[in-house]
């Protein structure tokens with residue numbers, strides 16, 4: 349598998365992973381949100397249910413207390429005819445009671461329904477005694493109806509039999525309830541109605557209101573006026589089963605969001621992997637390097653200068669051609685950052701040589717944007733002063749293309765030269781400059797583009813342009829650097845010309861590291 353195929357396969361695998369993970373996460377999140385809302389809805393139902401039951405409980409308690417108080421207040425002889433008819437009147441007004449009677453010391457004497465009992469009935473011990481002296485008997489056989497049992501509340505010399513139907517209307521499966529008087533010290537129900545599940549940690553539920561225990565959702569609520577509490581509950585399976593369609597819808601919505609979201613991530617990632625973004629990141633992280641190509645005296649072959657050329661490998665560690673990424677940086681408006689990076693690197697890597705070898709200089713390429721940035725020249729001077737590098741050691745190369753904004757360029761060149769820099773016109777002959785413009789620019793060195801160098805010794809129609817450019821340079825008293833010298837024949841031709849010509853090209857050395865340039869300079 350080629351590196352490109354490997355990188356594509358890696359990208360596809362990463363994208364698939366991102367897609368899957370994001371879809372699973374959003375679907376999971378949607379299910380969690382659905383679960384939360386469904387549980388909240390169920391808890392709200394339990395709360396309403398509990399408050400309805402509590403209301404009924406409070407009404408029942410009020411009815412019991414009022415009836416017992418009225419019965420105890422009777423002035424009729426106990427179980428006399430007027431007393432029994434009085435009890436009947438009380439019963440008639442009591443919606444939640446089955447009977448009202450006379451009972452004390454564990455003996456039942458008479459009631460509104462049963463009349464007078466002869467002999468009296470023994471009731472036995474109460475099941476519980478409440479804080480306010482009420483005796484409560486559960487499941488007592490009733491003399492008023494054959495085989496019937498009921499709950500009796502006794503206070504003073506009277507008792508009441510509760511109607512078993514008081515809470516009948518609240519029987520609403522799958523919602524269940526239990527409730528009654530609570531002993532807060534022991535955290536238990538003293539009396540309960542209904543057969544709903546009752547968990548051990550009653551106090552916990554009552555203090556937290558809602559709780560899930562052993563697959564059941566509980567809601568606990570207590571009366572504000574009585575020591576009565578109600579616990580409502582529903583099994584979780586009874587919550588989930590009817591809500592299955594909602595879970596399916598939530599999972600589908602979550603997956604759709606996941607698809608859209610991961611699509612956006614993948615799109616951003618692709619955009620992020622675009623060459624301009626990779627380059628921008630590399631510049632920000634200073635991951636570009638600089639190589640140096642020697643510039644020699646053609647006649648002697650001795651190295652007199654070097655051109656700094658920037659290099660960059662993309663995120664897959666593949667080298668990208670400078671003419672490609674320089675054009676991108678120019679187009680995207682951050683070429684200035686690259687120029688600064690190169691200048692910074694040159695003055696770091698070769699500072700000692702630039703300080704100690706007078707006459708040796710390193711030239712750096714500039715773009716039109718550098719020239720129109722009025723902070724560029726002051727920043728460059730600050731950098732050089734900080735690193736104690738003489739301005740004469742740094743040459744600046746402008747292409748003819750970058751000389752379009754005439755006035756600004758002329759002024760920038762003037763300033764650069766005033767600081768002591770050597771200014772080059774690069775790729776000369778490929779642009780549109782006239783002799784007049786060239787003299788106006790007032791540069792130091794003219795670099796002949798390698799396209800013309802290649803015509804030396806050929807029969808090409810442009811072959812006779814080289815002598816003309818050299819003559820033009822001579823007329824303007826400019827130094828000449830001929831680029832792209834690859835053949836000895838080209839060097840021989842140039843060394844025969846009556847002018848001091850410098851040359852740059854593979855014949856004299858390919859661009860190489862600062863260390864390689866250093867070694868080359870030691871040899872000279």
Ligand SMILES: Nc1nc2c(ncn2[C@@H]2O[C@H](COP(=O)(O)O[C@H]3[C@@H](O)[C@H](n4cnc5c(=O)[nH]c(N)nc54)O[C@@H]3COP(=O)(O)O)[C@@H](O)[C@H]2O)c(=O)[nH]1
Nearest residue numbers: 657658670671674690713714774775832833834852853854
């Ligand atoms: N603004 C900036 N532009 C820069 C910078 N670094 C480079 N560049 C510009 O990118 C273009 C391509 O540069 P590169 O691929 O580095 O090519 C340079 C030399 O390697 C190449 N060269 C030198 N000798 C020969 C040779 O004998 N034969 C041959 N085929 N090629 C050779 O020429 C390029 C140098 O060109 P120039 O700058 O015009 O002197 C190029 O336009 C660079 O300017 C940068 O830091 N900033």
